[in-house]
Amino acid sequence: MLQRSAAWTVVTLLSAYATVCQAQQLPDKQDLNRLWNHLSEKVPAMKTMGGRQFWGDVQFYQGWKIQQNVISKHYRLLDPADQRHASGTLEECQQRLEEIKQEKQLPPMQGRAVILIHGIIRSSKSFDKLKQACQKSGWIPVPFDYPSTQLTIPENAQYLGRVIQSLEGVEEIDLVVHSMGGLVVRSWLDQQEAADPRIRRMVMLGVPNRGADMADRFRSNLLFKVVFGPAGQQLVTEENSDFIAKLPTPPFPFGVIAGGRNTLKGFNPLIRGDDDGTVSVSSTRLPGAADFILLPVMHSFMMYDSRSISHTLRFLKTGKFRESGETQPIPAVEAAAVP
Numbered sequence: 001m002l003q004r005s006a007a008w009t010v011v012t013l014l015s016a017y018a019t020v021c022q023a024q025q026l027p028d029k030q031d032l033n034r035l036w037n038h039l040s041e042k043v044p045a046m047k048t049m050g051g052r053q054f055w056g057d058v059q060f061y062q063g064w065k066i067q068q069n070v071i072s073k074h075y076r077l078l079d080p081a082d083q084r085h086a087s088g089t090l091e092e093c094q095q096r097l098e099e100i101k102q103e104k105q106l107p108p109m110q111g112r113a114v115i116l117i118h119g120i121i122r123s124s125k126s127f128d129k130l131k132q133a134c135q136k137s138g139w140i141p142v143p144f145d146y147p148s149t150q151l152t153i154p155e156n157a158q159y160l161g162r163v164i165q166s167l168e169g170v171e172e173i174d175l176v177v178h179s180m181g182g183l184v185v186r187s188w189l190d191q192q193e194a195a196d197p198r199i200r201r202m203v204m205l206g207v208p209n210r211g212a213d214m215a216d217r218f219r220s221n222l223l224f225k226v227v228f229g230p231a232g233q234q235l236v237t238e239e240n241s242d243f244i245a246k247l248p249t250p251p252f253p254f255g256v257i258a259g260g261r262n263t264l265k266g267f268n269p270l271i272r273g274d275d276d277g278t279v280s281v282s283s284t285r286l287p288g289a290a291d292f293i294l295l296p297v298m299h300s301f302m303m304y305d306s307r308s309i310s311h312t313l314r315f316l317k318t319g320k321f322r323e324s325g326e327t328q329p330i331p332a333v334e335a336a337a338v339p
Contacts, residue, residue, distance in 0.1 A: 050082040052123045056146045056159035059094070059166040062106050066093045068159075070147040109169040112200075113140040114316065117160070118303075119179025119206075120148045120231055126303050130176060133309055137317075140170065148180060149229035153243075156231065157187035164188075164196055174316050175202040178303055179279070180231060182207030186247040195251050201319060202254040203312045205302040208279045209256075209286040211237030211244050213271045237283070249332075255291040255315045256330065257308055258284040259298055267298055276302070289330040293321040 055076075059066040063080030068090075077086040077093040077100075086096035100106070114134045116127035124143030134141040144163055146156045167173065173196065177185055182204045189195055208215075215235035218224040224232060238245045259276025260266045266275030274281040278299035285292065297305045311321045320327050 045079065045083040045085050048076075048078060048082050048084050050078065050123060050125065050145060052145070053121075053147050053149050056151075056156070057144055058090070058159060058162040059097075060142050060144075060163050061097060061101070061166070062109060062140075064097060064100065064106075065145075066090065066097065067145070070150045109140060109167065110171065111138070111140065112172040112174065113142050113167055113170045114174045114176060115142040115144050115160075115163070117144050117146075117175065117177040117181035117184060118148070119181050120228060120235070122148070122178070126178070127176070129304050130309050130312065133313060137313060139174075142167070146184070148231055149227065152230045153180065153183050153234050154187045154191065157184050157191060160184055160188045161191065167198075171198060172200050173198045174200050176205070176312055176316075177202065177207060178205040179207060179299065180235065182209065183235075183244065183247065186250065189248050189250060190246075199252050201252060201316055202250055203315050204254060204256045204284065204286070204289075205308065205312070206257070206259055206276050206279050206284060206299045207286070208235060208283045209244070210283040211235060211239075211241070212279055212283065213237060213275075214268075214278060216240055217270060249286060249288045253290045253319050254286075254288075255293075255319075255321055256284050256286060256289045257302065257311060257321070258292070258294050259296070259302055260294050261296060262294055285330050287330050288332045290319055291315065291321050291327045292330050293328065 054070050055067040056070060057065050058068050058075070065078050066075055067078065068075050074088060075090045075093045076084050077096055078084055085100065086093045116124060116131060118124055118126050124145045127141075127143055131141040131143055142163065144160060146159045148156060164173065175185055185202065212235045215232060216237050216239075219233055219236055219240075228235075234241065234243050258281045259279075260274040260281045263274060266273065266281070267277040268275050271280050276297065276299040281294060293311055295302075295305065295307055295311070297308060302308050314323065315321050318325075
C-alpha cells in the first residue's frame with residue numbers, strides 16, 4: 001500500500017510539474033492552492049508524525065484535529081492515527097472535516113473534555129498513558145500539540161485559545177499540564193478578558209511557575225538557544241526576568257504535583273534545593289493552589305508515572321490529591337523560597 005501510494009505521488013507530481021512548465025506564466029497563490037488540493041485528493045491518507053514542533057493545533061473534534069504549519073502557515077487535517085486527510089486553507093480543511101463527520105457519522109462532542117498540554121520540546125504523545133486513563137473515566141481527551149520550540153510562550157498560547165474555542169458541545173473542560181505547558185495556560189489566561197466558564201480544574205505537573213534554574217544557567221549557550229528556541233529564553237527565573245512573574249494565577253481550582261526527593265538537595269546538584277532534575281520544588285509552588293503533593297519522580301517521567309496519573313485523576317474528580325481527603329493548599333500570599 002505504501003509503495004502504491006508513493007508511486008501515485010510521483011506520477012501526480014510529475015504531471016503537475018509538466019503542466020506548470022507548459023504554462024505561459026508562473027502560477028499565482030490560488031493556482032498553487034488548487035494544485036496542492038488536487039495532489040491531496042490523489043494521494044491516499046498519508047501517515048505523519050502528528051505535528052511535532054512545527055505544527056500547532058487550531059481545531060479538535062472527536063480525535064480529529066486541524067493544524068497550522070508555523071512556517072508556511074498552511075493547514076492540514078489529521079485523523080486520530082495522525083494520518084493526513086486534507087491540506088490547504090483553514091476553510092478547506094474545515095469543509096473536509098464536515099464531510100468526514102457525515103461519512104463516518106461521528107457523534108457530536110458532549111460532556112467533559114480534558115486538554116493535555118505538553119512541555120517544551122515534547123509532544124502530546126507524552127500523555128498517551130494519561131489519555132487512555134481519561135478515556136476509561138468517560139472523558140474526552142484532547143491531546144494538544146503546539147510548536148513549543150519555534151514560538152514564544154504567548155504565541156503558543158494563542159493556539160491553545162483556538163482549540164478551546166473549537167470544543168463545541170463540550171460542557172466542562174479540565175486541563176492537565178506538564179512543565180512549560182502550565183505557563184502556556186497562564187499566558188492564555190493573560191490574553192483573555194475572562195476564562196472560559198466551562199473550565200473546572202487544572203493539574204500542574206512539574207510546572208516552573210517561578211522559572212527554571214537550568215534555563216538561567218544555559219540561556220546564553222548557543223546550543224540551548226537553537227534547541228529550545230524563543231520560549232526557552234522565557235523560562236528563566238524571576239530573578240532574571242519578570243515575564244513569568246507577571247503571568248496571572250488561574251481563577252479556577254488547580255493542584256500542583258512536584259517531583260523531588262523530599263530532601264535539602266534533589267536529583268540535580270545544579271539546582272537550588274529539592275528538585276525533579278529539571279525544576280525546583282519551590283518553583284512549582286504557585287500561590288493559590290487548592291492542593292499540593294510531592295512525589296519521588298523525575299521531571300521527564302511525570303506523565304507516565306502511575307502515582308502521578310492516579311493523583312491527577314483523583315484531583316480532576318474531587319479537587320483533592322489524596323484518597324483520605326486531606327489537602328495541602330498553597331497560601332495565596334506564600335513568599336518565594338529563599339535558597
